[in-house]
Amino acid sequence: MSEEDADREPDRDLEQVVAEIRARVTPDDDERARLREVADRLMGRAETAATDLCADADVLQVGSTARDTWISGDRDIDIFVRFPPDLDRETLEEYGLEVGHATLPEGHEEYAEHPYVKGEVEGFDIDVVPCFRLESTTEIRSAVDRTPFHTQYLQRRLDDELAAAVRVTKQFLKGIGVYGSDLRTRGFSGYLTELLVCEYGGFRPLLEAAADWRPPVELDPEAHGRTHETAKPTRNEAAGDADRPFDDPLIVIDPTDPERNVAAVCSAENVARFQHYAREFLASPRIDSFEPDDPDPLSESALRDHLERRDTTPVAVRFDAPDLVEDQLYPQLRKSLAGITRGLDNRGFDVFRATTIADETAVVFAELAVDERPAVERHEGPPVHVRDHATGFYESYADDPDAYGPFIEGGRYVTEREREFTTARAFLESDRLFDVGLGAHVETALEEEYDVLVGTEITTLLDEFGTELRTYFDPWP
Structure with missing residues (x-):
């Protein structure tokens, strides 16, 4: 094969793959x-x-x-x-x-x-x-009042070739796991996909552009003049962030409603994931890029191998999933995940990575770099020369029989006091868990009953969440 033929090979492969997918999805x-x-x-x-x-x-x-x-x-x-x-x-x-x-x-x-x-x-x-x-x-x-306007707008913009490119693009997004504007997926809606294909003129041009995106990416199909600096707060109720300005990684101004970012629901991870697979497909076009990958559930032996190899401490808070539709449930789970991981970090347990999953039960799952802390913790007061505050700090601990100090170090008062929780389990099983900022329905579910799993106890999650744990412990873009 000549050097010129070799240069053409990826193009030929790409066109062949796209043609095959186009025939399959039409x-x-x-x-x-x-x-x-x-x-x-x-x-x-x-x-x-x-x-x-x-x-x-x-x-x-x-x-x-x-x-x-x-x-x-x-x-x-x-x-x-x-x-x-x-x-x-x-x-x-x-x-x-x-x-x-x-x-x-x-x-x-x-x-x-x-x-x-x-x-x-x-x-x-x-x-x-x-x-x-x-x-x-x-x-x-x-929100549904917009939908007829979307249909009318796109019926004017789409021709047969662009419609075919939309179908191919949707299948690609499904294949890489980022299609869907539901709040579990936080990916690309059908309407957003159609706008992107129209804006860039096809499937391949969209991928070529996405491969070089530098967020925030701003597109304004009807030149309404809105940007992340000039736009009013988004009115995309589905994103659950109606008080935010356009500060999302991907900003596509709705052609029918200039105050709305169609891409507001897209998470930064999914925008980056699209970029990753756009580059990968352009470099090496493959049919399986369009085919969703459903991993096999993780076995107990494989999970134990991961735990031994990683030498972290997994913890899980498991409870009955609130009876909510996913678009209500997942924002609450993510809020609870943020609160619980913040509570663990603030107490020195150093969250390594964390996620939340749900089916019949729901789980807030975290890996900890540190599971057990000393019985005492260091507490720094103000510099001694800040008289009023320093005096107040000193007097608060001077007569505390359980505290070491106060003593002076580096020009400020320091005390070493008894730590409230020496293990992550103790914190997660305490009433202080309810101080971290939980989703309302999650908090109600936890008040009813919940279990805390630590270390190899998480193997009991495998029956319900074997696939999700496979995804967690064998991550890919």
Whole structure:
């Protein structure tokens, strides 16, 4: 092979891989026809029910199946029922549920920002969601009111080639584990993916750009002029950070709502993970980059080997998972993780790495570099020359029979006092655990009952969390 041919080989490999994935993820005519028939039938049913309640109501299909960016095998049909803005919120919710049940007689109610009906018809997952019909996103009264604007905007921007590139990009993001704007994943939403592909002009150009991103990356598709310095606080309620300005690693100004960062939910880790795999794929295109890797559960012998090799002390706080949807549960788990690890660090137990996982039970898990501390701890007071504060410190400890000192060292008072907790277990099993800043529902669950596992006791987690522990102890980007 000549040097020129060798230079072309990665390009040829990349195009071949992309072509194969494109063929795999593109719905065929039969699949499209089946989806269209079901969608049209249900939309007709929804429109009849909606206009019987409110003559000015209308119905439209939104989401990826409306924009032809859905991946073969995806079975989601999102039907939005729009009511006039002069309807009050309570009536909208009432009408929305009535239309939902008329459309999906076997459906059930779920709740996002307001209730809606979800069900299954001939293998398709159907959502029937009420919203207000508005002229502009400046008038939005709930987060779902934006969705029709997103669909209208992208239907103008997307052509067949870009839609195909979106499908390939979505599959790539799924393969590397960063697709989904739910608060468990904190990754790339379908809408964000579509905007990125439109902005860069395809799958490969997006990867080439992402490989060189230097966060914060700021994109403003409709030139609204918003930046992380000029934008008002984000209105992305799903991100759980509605009081924050645009200080995220990836900032994509919503073309339909200039005060919103579409990428606000994306974690810094997932933006970096996308960059890593973009570089890896461009250097060595492979089909398996598009295939999610589900690791085998960790065995007990392998876990014990890791613990012996690492010589850290794992600790886990395990409790019944609060009965919440994941978008409510995981922010609370992460808040609790931050509080508990901070509590451990502040007491000298040096958290090495930590995570939180949940299924039937929930776990805050940490590895400690230090598990046991001396019975005394050093406590430095103010410099002696700061008279009032120094005198107060001295008098606080001068008559404490359990303290060493106060003595003077380096110009300031120092005392060595009894340590409150000499082991991580003692702290985690104490009432002081409730002082660290826990999620509200997590705190309630811990007040009911929880277990503290230390060292090899964590092997009892394997039955429920073997896969998650495999991911923790065999980490990859």
